[in-house]
Amino acid sequence: MAESIETDILIVGAGIAGVGLAAELAPFYDVLVIEQESTAAYHSTGRSVAIFIRNYGNDVIRALNRASLPLFDKPDPMLFPHPLLSPRGQLFVADENGVAQHRALLDEADGLRSISVDEALALMPALRPERIAAAAYEHDAQDIDVGALHQGWLRKARASGARVMTDAALWGAERVRGRWCVKTRQGRIVAGTIVNAAGAWADAVARACAVAPLGIQPMRRSVAVLPAPAGHDIRAWPATDDSAEGWYCKPDGGKLFVSPAEEIPVEAHDAYVDDMVLAEGLHRFESAVDYPVVRVERSWAGLRSFAPDRTPVVGFSAGGIWRPDGAGAVPAGGRTDPAGRALRGPGVHRAGHGAGPFHEVSTRGRSSPMTTMRASSPKGLLHRLTSGADRIVVRAAARREPDLLGTALCVLAFACTAARAEMLAYGQ
Numbered sequence: 001m002a003e004s005i006e007t008d009i010l011i012v013g014a015g016i017a018g019v020g021l022a023a024e025l026a027p028f029y030d031v032l033v034i035e036q037e038s039t040a041a042y043h044s045t046g047r048s049v050a051i052f053i054r055n056y057g058n059d060v061i062r063a064l065n066r067a068s069l070p071l072f073d074k075p076d077p078m079l080f081p082h083p084l085l086s087p088r089g090q091l092f093v094a095d096e097n098g099v100a101q102h103r104a105l106l107d108e109a110d111g112l113r114s115i116s117v118d119e120a121l122a123l124m125p126a127l128r129p130e131r132i133a134a135a136a137y138e139h140d141a142q143d144i145d146v147g148a149l150h151q152g153w154l155r156k157a158r159a160s161g162a163r164v165m166t167d168a169a170l171w172g173a174e175r176v177r178g179r180w181c182v183k184t185r186q187g188r189i190v191a192g193t194i195v196n197a198a199g200a201w202a203d204a205v206a207r208a209c210a211v212a213p214l215g216i217q218p219m220r221r222s223v224a225v226l227p228a229p230a231g232h233d234i235r236a237w238p239a240t241d242d243s244a245e246g247w248y249c250k251p252d253g254g255k256l257f258v259s260p261a262e263e264i265p266v267e268a269h270d271a272y273v274d275d276m277v278l279a280e281g282l283h284r285f286e287s288a289v290d291y292p293v294v295r296v297e298r299s300w301a302g303l304r305s306f307a308p309d310r311t312p313v314v315g316f317s318a319g320g321i322w323r324p325d326g327a328g329a330v331p332a333g334g335r336t337d338p339a340g341r342a343l344r345g346p347g348v349h350r351a352g353h354g355a356g357p358f359h360e361v362s363t364r365g366r367s368s369p370m371t372t373m374r375a376s377s378p379k380g381l382l383h384r385l386t387s388g389a390d391r392i393v394v395r396a397a398a399r400r401e402p403d404l405l406g407t408a409l410c411v412l413a414f415a416c417t418a419a420r421a422e423m424l425a426y427g428q
């Protein structure tokens with residue numbers, strides 16, 4: 001029988017979630033990333049419209065977006081030699097039918113201000129004034145260089161010793177003597193922990209590992225690339241969204257990306273455009289602007305995947321992983337297992353409890369003086385994130401509260417990613 005590859009942590013999926021996590025964990029763990037395709041970022045990560053917005057998703061997603069800002073403000077120049085964000089702005093417009101949704105958007109938004117029709121037209125002159133019943137503008141929305149972010153993290157992961165295997169679909173996994181024994185297209189892998197960063201395939205990977213799936217639903221969304229309309233310089237146009245989510249558009253490289261903003265539940269697959277859905281979306285866009293859409297240069301579709309409550313999934317399957325082998329928990333400083341090494345990593349420090357089994361994990365925020373909050377459950381931790389704490393302190397007993405400790409470590413690793421992705425880890 002062929003020899004198996006050994007690793008502490010096996011990350012399934014080389015999209016932005018898997019690669020971002022690999023970059024964070026590789027300095028402390030032996031990390032292997034496997035990807036079913038022949039290139040990384042082939043699915044959702046390579047198909048994004050690449051805008052970074054504050055007012056997207058629920059409170060948890062907004063808090064994670066906020067928490068990721070320091071990465072963009074001061075990116076490591078060795079990994080990211082060029083700015084990852086560039087100014088764009090985001091304009092929301094509503095016609096008569098979309099006013100209620102527009103108001104709801106304004107009510108829950110941060111940094112979004114109502115503007116007049118004239119101001120909206122100054123920002124996006126191709127809009128038809130008679131179709132604008134309400135408008136609002138978010139100045140801080142920015143273009144994000146997803147490719148550079150993904151590549152930078154890939155470089156960091158590799159430089160720290162992580163291995164990345166492509167054409168290596170996970171086929172199945174089972175627990176054997178306290179380790180995961182994983183079957184892949186490239187052979188057998190033995191891992192301490194599996195991280196499921198498989199995007200649209202998250203539930204399929206869960207089933208293949210005999211772990212209960214969480215109901216992660218892939219939703220198709222498509223994008224058309226249109227030539228810039230004659231007579232318009234589109235370079236400075238903001239991203240512009242119909243507040244009722246009938247379409248959105250964004251200039252990119254001299255072209256205009258237009259999406260029908262659809263959310264069609266589908267099975268995980270290599271997504272492709274439904275021509276009728278695209279045509280209907282382009283019609284809605286065309287009704288809002290003062291020129292006809294005559295040509296689509298190219299188009300693509302991708303999958304956005306959501307848990308039932310639309311909140312990112314971070315945590316461990318029953319049992320947790322942060323349990324050292326052998327009897328009794330020992331402090332992180334004395335542990336030689338991978339979790340112990342992770343606990344000694346940057347941003348994580350041990351409480352002054354001598355040989356006690358407690359570990360203190362803190363997430364460091366953006367400003368000083370710091371607001372410190374305490375969290376005593378995984379849910380509380382996520383809640384603290386949403387309440388704008390600068391520093392969250394978690395005291396968890398590795399044996400009794402592995403889920404809390406695990407969630408805290410995941411948040412630490414995850415807080416600096418911009419991915420709105422699902423990630424969960426399976427452990428012993």
Ligand SMILES: Cc1cc2nc3c(=O)[nH]c(=O)nc-3n(C[C@H](O)[C@H](O)[C@H](O)COP(=O)(O)OP(=O)(O)OC[C@H]3O[C@@H](n4cnc5c(N)ncnc54)[C@H](O)[C@@H]3O)c2cc1C
Nearest residue numbers: 013015016017036043044045049050051170199201302421
């Ligand atoms: C049209 C569109 C527009 C978007 N616009 C934006 C935007 O403007 N801003 C924004 O922030 N986000 C946007 N997103 C969302 C963003 O792209 C995703 O949230 C993000 O890329 C998800 O990353 P991921 O790593 O979870 O998934 P993916 O990039 O899909 O990575 C998962 C990887 O797992 C691999 N995999 C699956 N099963 C297995 C297996 N069994 N074995 C090995 N590998 C496996 C897959 O091949 C895949 O490469 C958009 C998405 C779409 C589709």
